[in-house]
Amino acid sequence: DTGVSQDPRHKITKRGQNVTFRCDPISEHNRLYWYRQTLGQGPEFLTYFQNEAQLEKSRLLSDRFSAERPKGSFSTLEIQRTEQGDSAMYLCASSLAGNNSPLHFGNGTRLTVT
Amino acid sequence: AQSVTQLDSHVSVSEGTPVLLRCNYSSSYSPSLFWYVQHPNKGLQLLLKYTSAATLVKGINGFEAEFKKSETSFHLTKPSAHMSDAAEYFCVVSDPANTGKLIFGQGTTLQVKP
Numbered sequence: 001d002t003g004v005s006q007d008p009r010h011k012i013t014k015r016g017q018n019v020t021f022r023c024d025p026i027s028e029h030n031r032l033y034w035y036r037q038t039l040g041q042g043p044e045f046l047t048y049f050q051n052e053a054q055l056e057k058s059r060l061l062s063d064r065f066s067a068e069r070p071k072g073s074f075s076t077l078e079i080q081r082t083e084q085g086d087s088a089m090y091l092c093a094s095s096l097a098g099n100n101s102p103l104h105f106g107n108g109t110r111l112t113v114t
Numbered sequence: 115a116q117s118v119t120q121l122d123s124h125v126s127v128s129e130g131t132p133v134l135l136r137c138n139y140s141s142s143y144s145p146s147l148f149w150y151v152q153h154p155n156k157g158l159q160l161l162l163k164y165t166s167a168a169t170l171v172k173g174i175n176g177f178e179a180e181f182k183k184s185e186t187s188f189h190l191t192k193p194s195a196h197m198s199d200a201a202e203y204f205c206v207v208s209d210p211a212n213t214g215k216l217i218f219g220q221g222t223t224l225q226v227k228p
Contacts, residue, residue, distance in 0.1 A: 003157075004157070033215070033216075040220075041220060041221070042218030042220050042221050043158070043204075043216075043218050045216070045217070048213065048214070048215060056213060091157075093158075097212075100165045100208075101214060102148075102160045102163060103216060105157040106157055107155070107156060107157040
């Protein structure tokens, strides 16, 4: 079981720069989720895909954020013109379709915007 | 709207004593509820889930949770704490629509003293 992998583990960037994160889900999982977690808080939902279709986006996902899953396998999350408030842990999870299928989380990408 | 409230932000116990982490939920539907654990620098791991079957749910590492509809509670317990249980614990409710989306509580930090 290779699990959900995320790359990079850590990213430090200067305000105004663009960053891109990658998530590789468990291979047979058709759903993929992005969450954001700030210090001392629980993860907050950002968006999710079923196969290659992006089915829901949170209001937290401003126009500077874009996520893709072009072939229904790996996904990327891009943040343009980063701001200090974007500093957080970005978590990816995957699951099979079905409301009670458990989500399997990756170890996350920690973003620090200076 | 679905939500969960974790009643304690920090719980401290001695090794070998019982653990109680409290969670209340709010849901207009019969909810699916979960507990996840997050160790430092590790991904979120599913401890257990309730999906309207037995009200007492057994999870991994000796943890249990009891669904009490009359009290809208889903407290997590363990008879005897181990040092390795020290971590952040999240009570989670799933979105009633068939999205698999999870809504997390704020988290409870469990400290285990020797």
